[in-house]
Amino acid sequence: MASTIQPRLFKGCRDALPEDMIPRREMLEVMTRIFETFGFAPVETPAIEFLDILLGKYGEEGDKLIYPLAYKGGRTLALRYDLTVPLSRLVAMHPELPRPFKRYQIQPVWRADRPQPAQGRYREFYQCDVDTVGSPSLMADAENVAVCYRVYEALGLLDDEAGLVMRVNNRKLLRVLVTAAGLDADQDKTVCTALDKIDKIGREKVAAELDEKGISADATHRLFQLIAVSEENGGRPTATLEALRATLEGVPGAGEALDEMAALFDGLAALDVPDERLRFDLVLTRGLDYYTGPIYEFQLTGLASFGSLGGGGRYDDLLSIYGVGDIPATGVSIGLSRVQSALVKLGRLESRKSPTRALVLHLEDVPQTTSLRLATRLRGEGIPTEVWFEPSRFKKQIQHAVKLGIPFVLIQGPDELERGVVQVKDVRQGRQVEVMESDLADHLRSAD
Secondary structure (H helix, E strand, O other), X not given: OOOOOOOOOOOOOOOOOHHHHHXXXXXXXXXXXXXXXXXXXXXXXXXXXXXXXXXXXXXXXXXXXXXXXXXXXXXXEEEOOOOHHHHHHHHHHXXXXXXXXXEEEEEEEEOOOOOEHHHOEOOEEEEEEEEEEXXXXXXXXXXXXXXXXXXXXXXXXXXXXXXXXXXXXXXXXXXXXXXHOOOOHHHHHHHHHHHOOHHHHHHHXXXXXXXXXXXXXXXXXXXXXXXXXXXXXXXXXXXXXXXXXXXXXXXXXXXHHHHHHHHHHHHHHHOOOOHHHEEEOOXXXXXXXXXXXXXEEEEEHHHHHHOEEEEEEEOOOHHHHHOOOOOOEEEEEXXXXXXXXXXXXXXXXOOOOOOOOEEEOOOOOOOHHHHHHHHHHHHHOOOOEEEOOOOOOHHHHHHHHHHHOOOEEEEOOHHHHHHOEEEEEEOOOOEEEEEEHHHHHHHHXXXX
């Protein structure tokens, strides 16, 4: 006999039970509907990519989190780290796609990160992305932020308890700040990598990291003074823009970057994204190397420990590495697992273990085929219905309904069959009513 295998899971991965999947499916239905109202079309890409497709796109820190896979013949593969780089590879391989190409993609990704389940951080998790490839317009970036705002609005994350904040910045502006601080422009990646950690480790440790990388204390001090402009103005878009125009007057590249931000804010206003939800935050860097323009990240002030619920930005240079020329692109990603964990923490998700609306109870003096016919009629009316097959006490059958969160049980004995009625018991409230079989579907559909 074979030895017993201990059932176990790799740390940072988890099984999704019905009580996880039912609300997740409902969330995905909301997202899909909103994505499609903006004109995004669905795609999928393989979980496995060649390693060289992925490496070098995420920066030094990101590359460390890729899961490589050894494969026969010496070829090195990897699990996808995100959905953006696979999209770029897809576009490069399919030149027949229209431009602009608007797509959404909802699939799992894998990162060798430190899992924090309480904050919704896992090594395997779903991303929900929308991207526009082939448009340089800042209005495409505005749509990215707006589509996420509509998703969070539909999921109930706009109240004071949740405190949705949409942070925005621009990688071009960060490069301007680097030169304004007296550093070489080619040091911007070093600076951005360090600044990306400021919310996690604080300014002192970021300053120490910059010192280790050869950035002088004077330059770091000037840099911190510059990024403080947004904080001093409360991150308010108009006030921060005006302050930066005054502070960076004459600095090469500043006008272009700030004009882009002004255009982005104008687009967001036209898309009915409230100004009070936006925070122009010069600390925001988005650690991935491929960003080239506007960047954005979304958080809940009511659940600060959860970190980012999503984010993205413009990546106009990424596709050029595949030899297809310069193709502008921009996109955004919503972290499904993180959002679901936040909704659970806020008590916004109904926990249901079954999609079933009604359970037909087993009666010994009624043929099971009769129960099956009743269930078939209800299913045909769109009512999710189960049939209890085994001879059991009523109490056990009703307890099963309660355990799974099935709201109604149906009883149809010989007397009810003769009169064409069904006894409907609401197991949540203990009430029982008699309903004509012809009215049963409407009753179950409308009952609270």
